[in-house]
Amino acid sequence: MKGEHAGNMGSFKSWRQSRPFWGALFICLAGCLVTWIPVSMAPIAFLPGTFAFIGFIFGGLLLILGILAFFSRPLKTFIGIAAIFLSVLSLIGALGGLLLGTVFGIIGGALCFAWTPQSVSEDLKKTAIQKERRKTS
Amino acid sequence: MELEKASVTIFSQQERATGRTNKKKFWMALASGFLFLGLLVSFLGVSGVAYAVPITGFGDFTVSFDKLEGNGYTFYPKLGENSQNKSIPMGRNEIKELTVYGLKITKELQVTDGQWVRITVTASKPVKITGLIQDARSLNGDATFNKMAIAEHFSDDWQKQFTQGADGIVLKNATLKTDYLFQNTVTLNGMKLSVERIKK
Numbered sequence: 001m002k003g004e005h006a007g008n009m010g011s012f013k014s015w016r017q018s019r020p021f022w023g024a025l026f027i028c029l030a031g032c033l034v035t036w037i038p039v040s041m042a043p044i045a046f047l048p049g050t051f052a053f054i055g056f057i058f059g060g061l062l063l064i065l066g067i068l069a070f071f072s073r074p075l076k077t078f079i080g081i082a083a084i085f086l087s088v089l090s091l092i093g094a095l096g097g098l099l100l101g102t103v104f105g106i107i108g109g110a111l112c113f114a115w116t117p118q119s120v121s122e123d124l125k126k127t128a129i130q131k132e133r134r135k136t137s
Numbered sequence: 138m139e140l141e142k143a144s145v146t147i148f149s150q151q152e153r154a155t156g157r158t159n160k161k162k163f164w165m166a167l168a169s170g171f172l173f174l175g176l177l178v179s180f181l182g183v184s185g186v187a188y189a190v191p192i193t194g195f196g197d198f199t200v201s202f203d204k205l206e207g208n209g210y211t212f213y214p215k216l217g218e219n220s221q222n223k224s225i226p227m228g229r230n231e232i233k234e235l236t237v238y239g240l241k242i243t244k245e246l247q248v249t250d251g252q253w254v255r256i257t258v259t260a261s262k263p264v265k266i267t268g269l270i271q272d273a274r275s276l277n278g279d280a281t282f283n284k285m286a287i288a289e290h291f292s293d294d295w296q297k298q299f300t301q302g303a304d305g306i307v308l309k310n311a312t313l314k315t316d317y318l319f320q321n322t323v324t325l326n327g328m329k330l331s332v333e334r335i336k337k
Contacts, residue, residue: 017155084170088177106170114163117156
């Protein structure tokens with residue numbers, strides 16, 4: 001049972017490490033915060049001439065980008081840039097999720113943008129070679 | 138030889154792409170994001186415009202001004218909430234475009250037992266607002282309407298049974314006990330915010 005749990009944790013860890021997990025999580029959080037402002041004023045968000053409905057669009061797009069970032073690694077550069085752009089623009093219409101959404105979105109976007117894929121074997125090979133060198137020396 | 142063996146053993150394991158955060162790229166992207174944010178905020182600051190500003194959930198706050206000139210005025214009764222009551226009767230004022238002279242917004246808040254603070258927002262220059270929606274429980278002032286129409290409507294919803302509208306409205310020396318305030322756009326030139334401790 002304990003071993004099974006450890007196995008699950010291990011597979012989750014490797015799943016997490018194989019994608020820009022924290023970036024995606026921050027973008028999703030930003031999306032929720034940005035959407036929360038227009039949701040809180042839903043009765044007037046769709047009145048003609050109001051900007052509040054834009055918050056729904058920005059927040060929704062951020063959520064979609066965050067979810068995409070979990071599952072689509074090749075798009076991580078685009079997702080990162082788009083998330084930063086939308087988070088800043090969300091100041092208009094949603095007050096950037098009380099600014100917290102904007103900050104989380106910028107951090108998440110930057111994490112996604114900066115995430116660079118590597119293969120496990122390269123890392124392990126390096127570690128193993130270092131260990132062997134230590135042994136032989 | 139041993140080195141090769143070690144690497145071959147590891148290569149036989151299932152290869153799975155992992156990733157790392159490139160610190161240089163991360164800081165570059167983060168700085169760009171905050172730079173963009175700064176540019177947008179400074180643009181909004183220079184133009185003095187904040188979009189879609191909701192002020193709600195504070196309970197009663199007092200809005201007073203010397204003069205208000207507006208176009209496209211509508212009033213209807215409704216039930217709303219404030220910090221003390223879940224449902225309380227109030228009136229909703231909607232004005233499409235307006236200019237307010239000598240605006241002053243005050244709110245008194247109890248921060249701890251017996252400790253009260255008063256937040257005051259004043260604008261020394263005329264405040265231009267579009268898309269104003271305001272819920273008020275009381276209004277005192279001298280009002281002048283242009284082409285005013287008061288109408289009753291047949292509806293099951295009591296909030297739609299009565300409306301008051303006018304093409305133009307001028308309010309002088311007014312004080313409004315407000316529970317909800319929304320502006321589509323607002324230009325607050327000469328804005329000043331102060332917080333002071335008061336005795337109650």
